[in-house]
Amino acid sequence: MALQSDLKMHLAGGFTTVARCWAIIRKDGQRYGFTDHDLDLSFEGFTFRADTGLSAVSLEQSTGLSIDNTEALGALSDTSVSEADIDAGRFDGAEVMCWLANWSDVAERSLLFRGSIGELRRAGGAFQAELRGLTEALNRPVGRVYQKPCTAVLGDAACGVDLDVAGYHAIRPIEGVEDARVFRWSEMTEFEPAWFTRGTLRVQSGSGEGLNGLIKRDTFDGGLRVVELWEPIRALLQVGDQVRLEAGCDKRFDTCRLKFVNLVNFQGFPDIPGDDWMMSYPRQGADNSGGSLRG
Template sequence: MTEFQAHLGTGTTKLARCWAVLRRDGTTYGFTDHDCPLTFGGITFKADAGMTARAVMSATGLSVDNSEAMGALSDAAITEADIEAGRFDGAEVKAWLVNWADVATRTFRFAGTIGELRRSGGAFHAELRGLTEPLNQPQGRVYQTPCSAILGDGDCGFDLDTDGFATEVAVEGLVDRRRFTFFDMAGFEPAWFERGRLRVISGAAAGLIGLIKRDRFIGDTREVEVWEGFRTEIAAGDMIRLEAGCDKRFETCRLKFANLLNFRGFPDIPGDDWLVSTPANGAQTVGGSLRRSV
């Protein structure tokens, strides 16, 4: 019998719930529904955040364990600005039942990630998704013409810190938090960063990432536009990192990145047009490949 089970067996329990939230940028938050802070595992679980949670629903099999956390928005804990900026999207969540008189006596109850977040009336509601959630997503490789890897990941193997494929610059001009303009950045070809990433290094939006929609020159000015405007203020002088983009084509992998050995697509796979191809009048049939161009 564990210490926790022995505590339950006394008939008079001293239990509190504790949650740890680990954002993808490394920031950790601790919350408890006890009336005093609790500390274990190097995390202080605050009691003044007004955070509560519904009971965790779990089942055998592959159904998704889920719960919901609720709390008041405050500058001392989770802020509306951070939620709006997307800093809690996909954050890791862990939950325990703890004997508040002896925090070493505890049991682990839940592990997962934050799903949908909504705000209303000065409070937030966060859907908690269990570890079986990824099983609802497609797994394995897809047989397709373009590359299935993400530039710079383990499958791609390309180092974006290679000279000429990333640069750190200060923001010079900004429109609607999505169109960045630079007046002296001609060292890269037009569209070099298209489909790449824009990472904010300093300022209020530090740690946020945007996907680049367009990279072009308008006169002597270079404009880099992201698909979705940042939801946190970015000021002139803030440092950002621009990373080269990849359109996942066979030729791009070979000519732009010299990374053909790691290409994860199937450029010779027949397309839909091959399935419905018909004989052509006057054409000579020699038994060659009907491979379409990519």
């Protein structure tokens, strides 16, 4: 509050020396600082660089539950925001903060915006980022879903399965890769076919380190194990790069019981009645077990 009060006094003085400062924290922990001032500024553990070309286009904020949003423009460069990092999705969902600061005394500053990066577009050597305020989270549906399949995510707190246990993951160097989407190994027979279907492939080294993709299919083809992703990893992958394959789950009761021995944490309702049961009615001489009406 003292910092904001000092800034208000500065703004009330008529002659002002203020600049906007932007901080970005990616999900992998990488931190960036930008400012529209002509010199670098430093505070809050960030160095806000002046030669990045980042600027705000618009800022909308409210006191109600409507979504705060803003946009920022910037130039792509190898030393700040690179085209390769944007293509790889490394800035997706990154945390963003914006301050209005007195560049002659950065102790006088006020936090204007806090949120995350939404849609990010690039063209002509520049990028345009949609920034979403904290109220964006209020649009997410919450509450329990009653359905036959499990609603937990494999490995999360509700599920409780430890994917670091032997048998639930495999770490291998890439032996063959096609379009950053189809991977092949000659010796990986210790896991059953389709063991990794619906699982996750995580890149642990090389240019794609930190990126991951969802596994669409896990099969054997002529002695080779073939793992296919739903979408390509958005980075240049090479033979020898280390990847981690994590077992997949189809959310079924039997899979939880037999594959993961985790029935006590099953988050679905396998015995919940279906639509046919809701529409059934008693009939003389017919099977009234609650099964399909077409039986």
